Amino acid sequence: MTKNKKWILKKRPKGLVEESNFQFIEEELSELQDGEILIQTEYLSVDPTQRMWLTDMPGYLPPIQIDEVIRSGGMGRVIKSKNERFDEGDLVNGFMGWQTHLISDGKGFTKVPEVLPIPTMLNVLGLTGITAYFGLLDIGQPKEGDTVVVSGAAGATGSVVAQIAKIKGCNVIGIAGGEEKCGWLEDCGLDHVIDYKATKATKELGRIAKDGIDIYFDNVGGPLLEAVLFKINLNARIVICGAISNYASTDMPVGPRNLSSLIVNRARMEGFLVLDYLDKADEARQELSKWLMDGKIKHREDIQEGIENCPNTLNRLFTGQNIGKQILKI
Numbered sequence: 001m002t003k004n005k006k007w008i009l010k011k012r013p014k015g016l017v018e019e020s021n022f023q024f025i026e027e028e029l030s031e032l033q034d035g036e037i038l039i040q041t042e043y044l045s046v047d048p049t050q051r052m053w054l055t056d057m058p059g060y061l062p063p064i065q066i067d068e069v070i071r072s073g074g075m076g077r078v079i080k081s082k083n084e085r086f087d088e089g090d091l092v093n094g095f096m097g098w099q100t101h102l103i104s105d106g107k108g109f110t111k112v113p114e115v116l117p118i119p120t121m122l123n124v125l126g127l128t129g130i131t132a133y134f135g136l137l138d139i140g141q142p143k144e145g146d147t148v149v150v151s152g153a154a155g156a157t158g159s160v161v162a163q164i165a166k167i168k169g170c171n172v173i174g175i176a177g178g179e180e181k182c183g184w185l186e187d188c189g190l191d192h193v194i195d196y197k198a199t200k201a202t203k204e205l206g207r208i209a210k211d212g213i214d215i216y217f218d219n220v221g222g223p224l225l226e227a228v229l230f231k232i233n234l235n236a237r238i239v240i241c242g243a244i245s246n247y248a249s250t251d252m253p254v255g256p257r258n259l260s261s262l263i264v265n266r267a268r269m270e271g272f273l274v275l276d277y278l279d280k281a282d283e284a285r286q287e288l289s290k291w292l293m294d295g296k297i298k299h300r301e302d303i304q305e306g307i308e309n310c311p312n313t314l315n316r317l318f319t320g321q322n323i324g325k326q327i328l329k330i
């Protein structure tokens with residue numbers, strides 16, 4: 001008998017999550033049936049979208065229901081298999097959930113070749129890198145010489161976006177919170193970095209982006225978008241990737257009051273979801289792998305440990321404690 005430890009939802013959180021929103025339980029898993037695999041979780045990907053799934057609002061995936069295990073991407077090892085697609089020892093990627101073990105019929109899980117450390121595969125070569133790649137290249141369509149502003153720039157997605165923009169010959173301005181994050185972005189080769197916690201970002205943008213902004217890659221939402229819209233160039237592209245400043249808030253977000261700037265500047269603002277690009281993920285992975293090998297993309301993974309730390313680790317994204325990709329080693 002295998003014992004599984006897992007976190008289930010008990011009460012929907014307001015603001016940051018608290019342990020009392022969940023219950024941590026231990027259960028005995030049943031014997032494997034034909035066609036099933038037993039997976040042991042190795043690493044969880046900790047993502048801002050999980051906070052959205054805890055809210056009872058319609059989204060691109062259904063909200064997590066009370067008494068359900070918390071949905072979470074990650075990688076795990078097949079430790080028993082009665083499914084011909086999988087062998088014991090295979091590394092697999094999919095929705096593991098906040099749990100140490102799970103039994104699955106294998107649907108939704110893919111085998112992963114172990115070419116790089118797992119945290120790197122969850123970061124630059126995982127959904128994070130694929131989001132950055134298609135968000136910037138397909139929606140943002142950067143051209144050499146463009147000025148690109150990235151919010152949440154020291155985060156998992158933002159740091160890859162900013163470096164791809166550099167590879168494409170753009171002038172890149174990253175916005176992030178704190179000295180250490182900004183120092184790292186300078187090491188990554190960005191042209192300008194704004195520490196929004198130490199300075200007034202809207203004012204700094206005006207000073208730095210003197211020739212206007214061609215692309216804004218928005219990871220955080222909130223008032224910065226309005227400041228950017230005042231500074232966009234003709235045919236600018238605003239890529240709406242995320243709005244983390246709203247996910248844990250109970251207030252309705254305040255929208256930008258100057259959308260008419262999109263008309264004046266014949267500009268485009270477009271949201272996208274990485275899930276729509278999964279059939280082209282290999283294209284992104286190949287290009288990203290090349291840039292990684294050539295040292296053109298630097299990456300950081302922030303690895304916390306222990307299944308008991310799931311709630312605290314999720315909060316790190318919202319308090320800005322993570323630098324680079326937030327991961328939990330189980």
Ligand SMILES: NC(=O)c1ccc[n+]([C@@H]2O[C@H](COP(=O)([O-])OP(=O)(O)OC[C@H]3O[C@@H](n4cnc5c(N)ncnc54)[C@H](OP(=O)(O)O)[C@@H]3O)[C@@H](O)[C@H]2O)c1
Pocket residue numbers: 046047048049127128131152153154155156157158175176177178181219220222240241242243244245246272273274275316317318319320321322323324325326
């Ligand atoms: N569209 C898609 O398909 C897709 C896919 C993946 C991710 N996303 C979105 O991309 C964004 C980044 O995700 P990620 O996984 O790469 O996380 P991340 O950027 O590694 O971590 C989140 C960062 O957001 C910043 N932040 C948190 N609260 C904030 C606030 N109130 N105002 C401003 N900044 C705040 C913090 O950085 P600072 O310390 O610098 O503030 C924090 O480190 C999220 O909005 C996520 O939902 C979208």
